[in-house]
Amino acid sequence: MKCDDFQLMVSTYIDNALDPPSQGTMFEHLGTCSECRVFLRSMLDLRAGLAALPAPEVPPSLDKKVMKLKMKRISVMKGAGERMRALWLHRLSVPLPSAALIALALITVTVLSISLWQKPDVISVYCLPAVDVYAEQPTNPANSE
């Protein structure tokens, strides 16, 4: 490979578009070639020099002209309607099911709370200690006779 090829790699590298194996090859070469090191430095200088250039201000006259433009609706309204429908479906696809789930959970909690409040016995039923139905029953002396 010639220095031209490595310098092309340097240009690609500063665009973050050079793959890692090629980066290794490039840095290996840079370690031994002063000409390509100078090139890398000049690329970094150039980038800094270009970044320092001020951005031109948009003239207010352009704002006025563009804002006066009349907009043309897309020729077939049916198509526009379909696009709007698709847009709203896309927008609602996540929040709507989430809201429905939250609402369902809230309703369930509310119904349970009300039923527990109105029938406190339910609590005692659920909270009774477990009874071993197979345990030996105490015998009644009156019956044994």
Add this chain to the structure above:
Amino acid sequence: MQNTNDKELLFLMHSGDRRAFAELYRRYKRALYAFCVRLLSDAQAAEDAVHETFLKLSSGSDAIAQPAALKSWLYSVARNEALMALRRRRDGGNIDAGSVWDDETPLSLAEKEDVRNLVQSALARLKLEYREVILLREFEGLSYGEIACVTGDSASSVKSRLFKARRALAEKLAGVWNEERDNR
């Protein structure tokens, strides 16, 4: 509207929503204007080019095959408008296909100016096909693929052109930066 993406704004704009169009203009006006000014070195012609770009967007813009690629489409239209302006001015800069520069010695014309002006001057005199890729990459941050969409080239051709353009600019400005380093 600020949280709405370009694709959604296009949908809304096509159904007649002016606010969507205004938002798209707000998003892209600075970048497109800066691109055109730097490409043309002429504020009025740049203003006209950007105006034409948004005129095309407002008048149906059925040329946008992929709404997701709106950014590339806008740059592509602005570039074509700028090229037409250059042709009208008859200084397209492609007369000498073998040269990288539009004219002879940019630095000699601006020797006494500061570094910024020297960079700007060198950039303005770089051959059009090299200047446009530098502008799209360095100032607008477009990827090789996006630049290829704008200019109608392949991504590898863009990469190669960028390299040549940078090398030419760096060689022209090497003395400036060396001097600046020596002065520090």
